[in-house]
Amino acid sequence: MITLKRLVLTGLTFFVVFLVGSSLIGSWSEPQITSRLQLYQTDLLLQATEFQPEASGANVDSTRTAILGKDPIATSLEQYEDVRQTAQTELDRFQSRLDQVTVADAAAPEFPTSSSDPSKQGQLRTAIRQQQTLIDQLDLRIGILQVEQGQVETALETWSRLTASSNGTRSASDVTASDTRASDATAPPPNRVAETLTGLWSQPPRLLPDVEQQIQENLDGWFRDRALSRLYELQQRPDAISALQQAAQAAAQQTFLKxxxxxxxxxxxxxxxxxxxxxxxxxxxxxxxxxxxxxxxxxxxxxxxxxxxxxxxxxxxxxxxxxxxxxxxxxxxxxxxxxxxxxxxxxxxxxxxxxxxxxxxxxxxxxxxxxxxxxxxxxxxxxxxxxxxxxxxxxxxxxxxxxxxxxxxxxxxxxxxxxxxxxxxxxxxxxxxxxxxxxxxxxxxxxxxxxxxxxxxxxxxxxxxxxxxxxxxxxxxxxxxxxxxxxxxxxxxxxxxxxxxxxxxxxxxxxxxxxxxxxxxxxxxxxxxxxxxxx
Structure with a gap:
């Protein structure tokens, strides 16, 4: 005969299996930390490229190559582009799911389902905002990497994807994400930073107001140093370039050890x-x-x-x-x-x-x-x-x-x-x-x-x-x-x-x-x- 204890355990088991299964299924659409770790390590790699050891020789050069690789800039660009492609795929998937939920709401507003729950729409819009913000930040950095590879025109096109948002030329999915992102008043619009970078590498260059402040506040590490170096060159400030190089060398030495x-x-x-x-x-x-x-x-x-x-x-x-x-x-x-x-x-x-x-x-x-x-x-x-x-x-x-x-x-x-x-x-x-x-x-x-x-x-x-x-x-x-x-x-x-x-x-x-x-x-x-x- 089944005891009350076993009945309770059976009920709890079904409940637990349902919740654990739901959590596992829900994690299917969540990103792993692996991609973020790759970018953090890539940023370290880029910063370490500024390291120039005082000693020289075949052993030093081979050690440096073993740690950084033969072409760290090209490797970093490839990794950033891979992450961006994955992020864009996720953005498109989230947008497609949001469209489905919106259609379901319009078709049967008086009979809401779990798929058309307003909270579900909110979650999807949040996910879209996060993915679009990630893509915007990646584009800012990808452009700088392309410049360092001598691909200036390609970099200007990359940044134009961001500056285009101010002219209303993005796709429907991008506009939705941009509208959602605009509610975050603490973060400057990425298109403003993209305009700043575009001005630095345009021919002829165009220096926007507060250009140095824009760079300092919205870029970090190696990317910030590259943009500041370009700015100081255009402004003909050799003392600032020298101070920047010394600071970059000190940071690169620590980063190389890490x-x-x-x-x-x-x-x-x-x-x-x-x-x-x-x-x-x-x-x-x-x-x-x-x-x-x-x-x-x-x-x-x-x-x-x-x-x-x-x-x-x-x-x-x-x-x-x-x-x-x-x-x-x-x-x-x-x-x-x-x-x-x-x-x-x-x-x-x-x-x-x-x-x-x-x-x-x-x-x-x-x-x-x-x-x-x-x-x-x-x-x-x-x-x-x-x-x-x-x-x-x-x-x-x-x-x-x-x-x-x-x-x-x-x-x-x-x-x-x-x-x-x-x-x-x-x-x-x-x-x-x-x-x-x-x-x-x-x-x-x-x-x-x-x-x-x-x-x-x-x-x-x-x-x-x-x-x-x-x-x-x-x-x-x-x-x-x-x-x-x-x-x-x-x-x-x-x-x-x-x-x-x-x-x-x-x-x-x-x-x-x-x-x-x-x-x-x-x-x-x-x-x-x-x-x-x-x-």
Whole structure:
């Protein structure tokens, strides 16, 4: 006979599956952070081109070429044009969806549907505004890159797409986006900046009023320096050119170091990880069951509870209470993440995550407390094996595997599928205290909680019904799905599999916690370096 508890769990399961499925489907149309990261790294690359080391020689030149490439300007232009093409495709798609919603409203205004909901129109108009703003900013920069490639006429045509908006010559979709964007009084019209740049490189040049102020306020980094250099040349100001070059050289030296850290260190890690993986596979081939890869490979946990407890902890504790009830309570209390300033948002993110983890772990404790004391293998933090080597080695092995899977993932999703919103915030954050709190959330709180839940509880519980290998696979898929982004499912499933493999072999939760913390910490540091260098 079905008990009331199972009926409630069944109902909650359908509810959770619906909401999680809706979130995953909704993330399909959201951009990944990958494209933005590429542009930040491209901006660093451009700024580093100004670096002229005092020493010279074949080794110095080869190192500089290895970091910057043979033709960094051409490479940067190609990347910017690729991002613009993707943004234009997204703009056209959003405009098409808005047109469909508008037609549906006109056809049946007295019977509104979810597709013709005014809030849906608002979301689409916001998305259109954001995409058009992105395209405008890209066109400003693409034009400067084209000038540096000697394509002055092409650059003037690029900027004319922006200046044309003031003459009413844009397409219907562009006008809609421009009208929406015009409501933002804090941002100067991009066509004004485009007119300024057009005047600098026209023949004869035309210097508009407040031209230097326009450049300083609306361009940054290498693009600002290129425009200012052109202005000072036209104004015949050698002192200003000299000061600009000195400042650019100092910034380029720091940027070159950042690029070295961002580019070279991961390569070294990948090479080390590949070497470790190959050696482990060779050892497995020659030593068989005595190899490290086979250690504890088939040893299951003694699980005192049934699958209903696992069901209860995941559905009632983690998904429903932690990811549905808690956000709803925050909304009812009027607590909104976007309403806070930088430090308050970071504190809110940390406290919110701790509350979610606390609720989930409390439900876990209530569910298994009648089975206390647990067998010694459960939630074990100590181990006879060297947990530090398992965690650190697992991180290095994960690097080359994740690079391959991430490349495949990018080909599949083509820049869509969503990303963790915290990544974008960290990329653009400049406050060190806020960054510290975000770092604590991602690199301390998240690894401890998620490893206790997914590796410490879920994975061993599944070994009651399946082999260790299948338990690793299923727990990894659930772990990836819980992040609610389609584009992250494949790479996070792989990462979860490495975490699970490390845990089952080391039999210490410290190993996957260390691996998880290293992964998030390096990601956060990389985002900080990219963001701080693109100012």
């Amino acid at each position: 690029l070295t850290l961002i580019g070279v260190v991961p390569i070294i890690g990948c090479l080390a990880g590949t070497a470790i993986l190959i050696s482990l596979l060779v050892q497995r081939a020659f030593r068989g069951e005595q190899a490290l890869l086979a250690q504890n490979g088939t040893t299951i946990w003694e699980t005192p509870w049934s699958g209903e407890i696992v069901w209860q902890v995941l559905i009632a504790g983690f998904f429903f209470a932690g990811q549905i009830v808690l956000p709803l309570a925050s909304q009812l209390l009027g607590i909104g993440f976007s309403a806070f300033d930088s430090r308050a948002r970071a504190a809110y993110a940390l406290l919110y995550y701790l509350a979610m983890a606390g609720i989930s772990l409390f439900v876990l404790y209530l569910s298994i407390r009648k089975f206390l004391p647990l067998p010694q293998e459960w939630f074990r933090l100590k181990s006879k094996s060297n947990w530090f080597l398992w965690g650190g080695g697992g991180y290095l092995v994960a690097l080359p595997l994740m690079i391959v899977v991430s490349w495949i993932n990018q080909q599949v999703w083509q820049g869509q599928g969503g990303s963790n919103p915290l990544l974008q915030i960290v990329l653009e954050e400049g406050d060190p205290i806020a960054l510290g709190m975000f770092f604590a959330t991602a690199s301390i709180a998240a690894p401890i909680f998620e490893e206790i839940l997914f590796r410490g509880f879920l994975l061993p519980s599944l070994t009651r019904y399946m082999s260790v290998g299948w338990a690793i696979a299923l727990s990894s898929l659930i772990f990836a799905t819980a992040h609610l982004s389609l584009a992250e499912v494949l790479p996070l499933t792989l990462l979860g599999a490495v975490l699970g493999f490390v845990y089952t072999r080391s039999r210490s939760l410290l190993s996957p916690i260390l691996l998880h913390s290293l992964w998030n910490s390096v990601t956060m540091i990389g985002l900080f370096l990219l963001g701080s260098g693109a100012e």
